[in-house]
Amino acid sequence: MSSDLYLPETPSQTAGPYVHIGLIPNQAGFDIFDNNFGGDIAGPDVAGERIVIEGRIFDASGHVARDVLVETWQANAAGRYNHPADRQDKALDRAFRGWARTGTDFETGVYRINTIKPGAVAGRRGRKTMAPHISFWIAARGINIALATRMYFGDEAAANASDPVLNIIEQPERRQTLIAARTARDGQTVYTFDIFLGGARETVFFDV
Amino acid sequence: MTPEYEFHQRDRDIHPPAFTPVYKTSALRSPRVPLWSLQNSLSEVTGPAFSRDELGPLDNDLIQNYARDGKPIGEQTIVHGRVLDGNDRPVRNTLVEVWQANAGGRYRHRNDSYIAPIDPNFGGCGRMLTDDNGYYFFRTVKPGAYPFRNRVNSWRPAHIHFSVFGSGFAQRLITQMYFEGDPLIPHDSIIATIPDKSAAERLTAKLDLNASLPLECLAYRFDIVLRGSRQTLFENRLHGG
Numbered sequence: 001m002s003s004d005l006y007l008p009e010t011p012s013q014t015a016g017p018y019v020h021i022g023l024i025p026n027q028a029g030f031d032i033f034d035n036n037f038g039g040d041i042a043g044p045d046v047a048g049e050r051i052v053i054e055g056r057i058f059d060a061s062g063h064v065a066r067d068v069l070v071e072t073w074q075a076n077a078a079g080r081y082n083h084p085a086d087r088q089d090k091a092l093d094r095a096f097r098g099w100a101r102t103g104t105d106f107e108t109g110v111y112r113i114n115t116i117k118p119g120a121v122a123g124r125r126g127r128k129t130m131a132p133h134i135s136f137w138i139a140a141r142g143i144n145i146a147l148a149t150r151m152y153f154g155d156e157a158a159a160n161a162s163d164p165v166l167n168i169i170e171q172p173e174r175r176q177t178l179i180a181a182r183t184a185r186d187g188q189t190v191y192t193f194d195i196f197l198g199g200a201r202e203t204v205f206f207d208v
Numbered sequence: 209m210t211p212e213y214e215f216h217q218r219d220r221d222i223h224p225p226a227f228t229p230v231y232k233t234s235a236l237r238s239p240r241v242p243l244w245s246l247q248n249s250l251s252e253v254t255g256p257a258f259s260r261d262e263l264g265p266l267d268n269d270l271i272q273n274y275a276r277d278g279k280p281i282g283e284q285t286i287v288h289g290r291v292l293d294g295n296d297r298p299v300r301n302t303l304v305e306v307w308q309a310n311a312g313g314r315y316r317h318r319n320d321s322y323i324a325p326i327d328p329n330f331g332g333c334g335r336m337l338t339d340d341n342g343y344y345f346f347r348t349v350k351p352g353a354y355p356f357r358n359r360v361n362s363w364r365p366a367h368i369h370f371s372v373f374g375s376g377f378a379q380r381l382i383t384q385m386y387f388e389g390d391p392l393i394p395h396d397s398i399i400a401t402i403p404d405k406s407a408a409e410r411l412t413a414k415l416d417l418n419a420s421l422p423l424e425c426l427a428y429r430f431d432i433v434l435r436g437s438r439q440t441l442f443e444n445r446l447h448g449g
Contacts, residue, residue, distance in 0.1 A: 006216070006294040006295065006296075006436055007292060007293075007294050007295075007296055007433045007436070008219065008222055008294070008407070008410070008433065009218065009219060009222060009223075009294060009381075009433050009434065009435050010381065010383055010410060010411070010432045010433045010434070011222050011223050011224065011383060011402050011404075011407040011408070011410065011411060012223045012224065012381060012382060012383055013224070013369075013382070013383045013384040013398060013399075013401075013402075013411065014231070014234075014382075014384075014398060014401075015369065015371075015382045016369060016384075017317075017319060017320075018307065018309075018315045018317045018319070018320060018369075019307070019369070019382075020317065021307040021315055021316060021317050021331075021332055021333050022305050022306060022307025022332075022333045022369055022371060023305060023307070023371060025331070025333055028316065028317045028318065029316075029317070029318045030274075030316055030331060032273060032274055032331045032333060033264060033267060033335075034264050035262050035263070035264070059236040059237050060235075060236040060237070060238075060240075061236050063236070065237065067319070071380070073251070073254070073255060073256065073377045075250075075251075081250055081251075081254040082254075082256075082257075083253075083254035083255065083257070083375075083376075085211055085212065085213070085250070085253050085254050085375075085376070086250050086254055087212075088250075097256050097257075098256065099255075099256035106318070106319075121249070121250055121251060122250065123249060124210045124211075124247060124248075124249050125210040130249060130251070133251070135251050135252075135377055137377065137380055139382050140237065141233055141237075142231070142233030142234045142235075142236070142237035142238075143226070143234070143237050143238075144223070144224035144225065144226055144228060144231070144234055144238075144401050145223045145224060145226065146380065146381075146382060147226075147239065148378075150251075165246060165249075168244060168246075169244060174241075197236070197237050197238065197239060198236060198237070198238060198239055198240055202239055202240065202241055203239070204241075204244055205239050205241075205243050205244070206243055206244050206245070206246045207218065207220070207243035207244065207245045207246065208246050208248065208252045208377075208378045
């Protein structure tokens, strides 16, 4: 709530059509920084099961959005975040920051992240453990304030069934919009997580 | 476990809503179901940290970081300010990234076909970490206005895009900074997505003559505020913890 006691947050504005220049310049077609942030975050020293997450982002008409920035944030394989506020008694993986950034492809609309499967994380006091999940944050032209959602894993049916976040979503059918199916392809484990900005299959988005 | 702190509930009244027909592209890219409200868990209060050795020495100098055979064309400009949280505390060592059009209003981007020319010496992006006081600065050329497809004669005021992290992923923010005195500001459809006019004013950087470099560079001041947080110790005690 706005009041004189606190500074009001700076308002959000759309990331616009040229978000790639600033945040993923390689995709914008030019090479400016020596070190680029990206979507391949499972380096050789990172512990955990290697997975690929990929999908497309659809607008409310069903059209594939090909200019979307996608960021993800996740715990390590043991279920601990690489952040001082995480005091869980679990191993920290110093080789794993847990953050990825990529964009949907200008031609195919597919985004792809190479990471590791996170472990389960403690929930708030009095609540159950959270099932393994990855926080998504997407920004683009036409999105006035970035959208937050979570991806859960299709092969974690039991953990998902008791997840305290999935269970606050009133309609079980809508919980399914957050669950990515696991498949195998060319020796890789692939989770497909499509996001629907609107329409009949609209993804559940969170005010976090 | 309940985190030891959590972010204040976001005041959605100072942000643009998702669906804003004045900015037509938002219509098909805006969820219709209200957002599900989540109390902060570890997944929201934590977020990525970055270190100085990940950045290059010219990353915050847009005048030099893409210069090939000369300097970019345009008004040499310093933009500086602090990143604070809602509790008026500095947000330290947080990553600030910026991107913008060149002085003619053209982006170095494959999807931008505006007639203004690409500047061979200007890339249009930069990044930096705030210091222990939450302070950041970068040097650039002032971007130009440009038209965009919204109505037939829609123009964007000069602006610089900002991306800021904060300490937790729930503080993540992308916004745009405008320049004091720009006559296009009251006509802009993107600014008009924000219902609160005082909020829009906070996106306008003020001319800061005292920070300008005489005979060299004008300066503008732009402070950024991320969500504040509160300790949850009291709540924990209430719960007997």
